[in-house]
Amino acid sequence: MVKVFDDLMKEVTTTGYCLACGACVASCPHECLAMEGEAPTLKKTCMNCGICYEECPQVIDQRELEPKIFGRELSDEEVLGIYRQALSVEAKPSDIKARAQDGGAVTSILASLLEGGFIDGAIVMGIGSLPWQPSPKVAKTREELIACAGTKYARGPLFLRLRDAVDLHYCSRVAIVGTPCQIAASRRMQLSELTNRRLGETIKLHIGLFCMHAFEYEKFFRGVIEKQLRTPLSEVVKFDIKRGQFIIYRRNKPRRELALEAVEKYNYFPCRVCFDYTAELADISVGAVGSPIGQSTVLIRTQTGTEAFDAARRFRGLNVLGLEEVKPGIRVIGKLSREKRLRAARELERLKLLGKTLPVWWQAQPPTPKEEEPSQSTAQP
Ligand SMILES: Cc1cc2nc3c(=O)[nH]c(=O)nc-3n(C[C@H](O)[C@H](O)[C@H](O)COP(=O)(O)OP(=O)(O)OC[C@H]3O[C@@H](n4cnc5c(N)ncnc54)[C@H](O)[C@@H]3O)c2cc1C
Ligand code: SF4
Ligand code: SF4
Ligand code: SF4
Structure with a gap:
C-alpha cells in the first residue's frame, strides 16, 4: 500500500x-x-498520492541509494564512501576567498559552472531575516553565490527554493549544495520511482558538505550565544569549528571559543543518530578536515x-593539489567518519535500551568500523 503524508507524520x-x-x-x-516553523504541515486535503513519503530521506536506509548512483554497494572499509579523487583545493578569485568558509571550493565551482552555462541556478543556504538563521536561496549569479558563502551551523528548509527555481526562475539545470542529510533528500527526489519529476529532473549536480553536527538555532544561537554569552549574533562575522572548539569571530572584538564537547547537547536530535560524515551520496563532497587551513578538501x-x-x-581556475600532498591528509577524515558512525550506533543502542522509537531506516546495527586506513575506492561510477 502507498504510504502518504499521514505515515510521514x-x-x-x-x-x-x-x-x-x-x-x-x-x-x-x-x-x-x-x-x-520546522514542521511540514498539511494545509489542505491530502490526495494520498504518496510522493512526499517517497522523497523523505528519513524513511529509508540511504545505503539503498548507493547502487543507483554508483552501480554497487559500499564495502565496510570504505568509510569515506565511494570516491575517485581526493584533492585539496583553493579558489583563486580573491572575492570568493574573502567570503568563503575554507578554500572557497564550493562557491568557486558553482560560480564557474554558472558563468560557463553548465547550470542555470544553484540552491544554496543564505541568511534570513534573523542573523545567522539559515535561509535557502536560488543563486543565479556569481554575486548571489558569494553572498551565500560561509557555513551556517544550523539547518534550513533547503528544498523550498527548488520549487521556486523551477516555477519562478524557470531553471532547468540546478546544482544543490547541502549537508549529507540534504543530499540524501535530493537523491530521493532525483531517483525515487514515485517522485515529482518536474523537480527531480532539474537537479543536475549534488555538492555535499562534510558534517559532524548542526546546532539548534533557537536554543544554541539565540539562547546560548546571544543570551547567555551576551554576544549579539549581528556582531558575528564567522562561526567555525576547529580542533575541538566552536569558534565565534566578532567584528573588531576578540574571538570567543566554546569547547565542542560542552555544546554538543544543542545538536538537533536527528544529528545524534546520523552516520554520514562526508556526504557519501554527493557527486562532489567538500569539507575543511584533511586540508591545511584556508583550503578545502x-x-x-x-x-x-x-x-x-x-x-x-578549466573555466576560472582553482589551485588543486592531491590530498596525499598535504597535511593532515585523508587519514583524519577516515578517523572522524568512523567516530561519527560509532557515535550514531551508540546513540541508537542507548535509545533502544530506553525503549524510545528508533528511526524507520535503522533495521540492524551497521558493522563496527575498523581502525585502518580509509581505502581508495576503485569504482568508476
Ligand atoms: C552544519 C554544517 C556542519 C559542518 N561540519 C563540518 C565538519 O564537521 N567538518 C568539515 O570538514 N566540514 C564541515 N562542514 C563544511 C565546512 O564548514 C564548509 O562548508 C566546507 O569546507 C566548504 O567550504 P568552502 O570554503 O569550499 O565553502 P564556501 O565557498 O564558503 O560555500 C559554502 C556553501 O555551504 C552552503 N551552506 C552553508 N551553510 C549551510 C547549511 N546550514 N546547510 C546547507 N548548506 C549550507 C552555502 O550555501 C555555500 O554554498 C560543515 C558544514 C555545515 C553546513
Ligand atoms: S504529496 Fe501526495 S500524499 Fe503527500 S501531502 Fe501531497 S497529496 Fe498528500
Ligand atoms: S525529513 Fe524532510 S522530507 Fe522528511 S518529513 Fe522532514 S521535512 Fe519532510
Ligand atoms: S549531522 Fe547528519 S542530520 Fe545533522 S545536519 Fe549533519 S548530515 Fe544532517
Missing part, C-alpha cells in the same frame, strides 16, 4: 527524526503542505562530479 515528524529539509513540502504536486565521487570539477577548473 507518524514515522518521522512526531518521532523527532524530521530534518526540516522541506523536500516533502516542495514535492507535493497538489501543494497541500507548508513548513510551519574535495572528494570527487561520480562521472558527473568529475565533469563538473574539470569544467570549473
Whole structure:
C-alpha cells in the first residue's frame, strides 16, 4: 500500500527524526503542505498520492541509494564512501576567498559552472531575516553565490527554493549544495520511482558538505550565544569549528571559543543518530578536515562530479593539489567518519535500551568500523 503524508507524520515528524529539509513540502504536486516553523504541515486535503513519503530521506536506509548512483554497494572499509579523487583545493578569485568558509571550493565551482552555462541556478543556504538563521536561496549569479558563502551551523528548509527555481526562475539545470542529510533528500527526489519529476529532473549536480553536527538555532544561537554569552549574533562575522572548539569571530572584538564537547547537547536530535560524515551520496563532497587551513578538501565521487570539477577548473581556475600532498591528509577524515558512525550506533543502542522509537531506516546495527586506513575506492561510477 502507498504510504502518504499521514505515515510521514507518524514515522518521522512526531518521532523527532524530521530534518526540516522541506523536500516533502516542495514535492507535493497538489501543494497541500507548508513548513510551519520546522514542521511540514498539511494545509489542505491530502490526495494520498504518496510522493512526499517517497522523497523523505528519513524513511529509508540511504545505503539503498548507493547502487543507483554508483552501480554497487559500499564495502565496510570504505568509510569515506565511494570516491575517485581526493584533492585539496583553493579558489583563486580573491572575492570568493574573502567570503568563503575554507578554500572557497564550493562557491568557486558553482560560480564557474554558472558563468560557463553548465547550470542555470544553484540552491544554496543564505541568511534570513534573523542573523545567522539559515535561509535557502536560488543563486543565479556569481554575486548571489558569494553572498551565500560561509557555513551556517544550523539547518534550513533547503528544498523550498527548488520549487521556486523551477516555477519562478524557470531553471532547468540546478546544482544543490547541502549537508549529507540534504543530499540524501535530493537523491530521493532525483531517483525515487514515485517522485515529482518536474523537480527531480532539474537537479543536475549534488555538492555535499562534510558534517559532524548542526546546532539548534533557537536554543544554541539565540539562547546560548546571544543570551547567555551576551554576544549579539549581528556582531558575528564567522562561526567555525576547529580542533575541538566552536569558534565565534566578532567584528573588531576578540574571538570567543566554546569547547565542542560542552555544546554538543544543542545538536538537533536527528544529528545524534546520523552516520554520514562526508556526504557519501554527493557527486562532489567538500569539507575543511584533511586540508591545511584556508583550503578545502574535495572528494570527487561520480562521472558527473568529475565533469563538473574539470569544467570549473578549466573555466576560472582553482589551485588543486592531491590530498596525499598535504597535511593532515585523508587519514583524519577516515578517523572522524568512523567516530561519527560509532557515535550514531551508540546513540541508537542507548535509545533502544530506553525503549524510545528508533528511526524507520535503522533495521540492524551497521558493522563496527575498523581502525585502518580509509581505502581508495576503485569504482568508476
Ligand atoms: C552544519 C554544517 C556542519 C559542518 N561540519 C563540518 C565538519 O564537521 N567538518 C568539515 O570538514 N566540514 C564541515 N562542514 C563544511 C565546512 O564548514 C564548509 O562548508 C566546507 O569546507 C566548504 O567550504 P568552502 O570554503 O569550499 O565553502 P564556501 O565557498 O564558503 O560555500 C559554502 C556553501 O555551504 C552552503 N551552506 C552553508 N551553510 C549551510 C547549511 N546550514 N546547510 C546547507 N548548506 C549550507 C552555502 O550555501 C555555500 O554554498 C560543515 C558544514 C555545515 C553546513
Ligand atoms: S504529496 Fe501526495 S500524499 Fe503527500 S501531502 Fe501531497 S497529496 Fe498528500
Ligand atoms: S522530507 Fe524532510 S521535512 Fe519532510 S518529513 Fe522528511 S525529513 Fe522532514
Ligand atoms: S549531522 Fe547528519 S542530520 Fe545533522 S545536519 Fe549533519 S548530515 Fe544532517
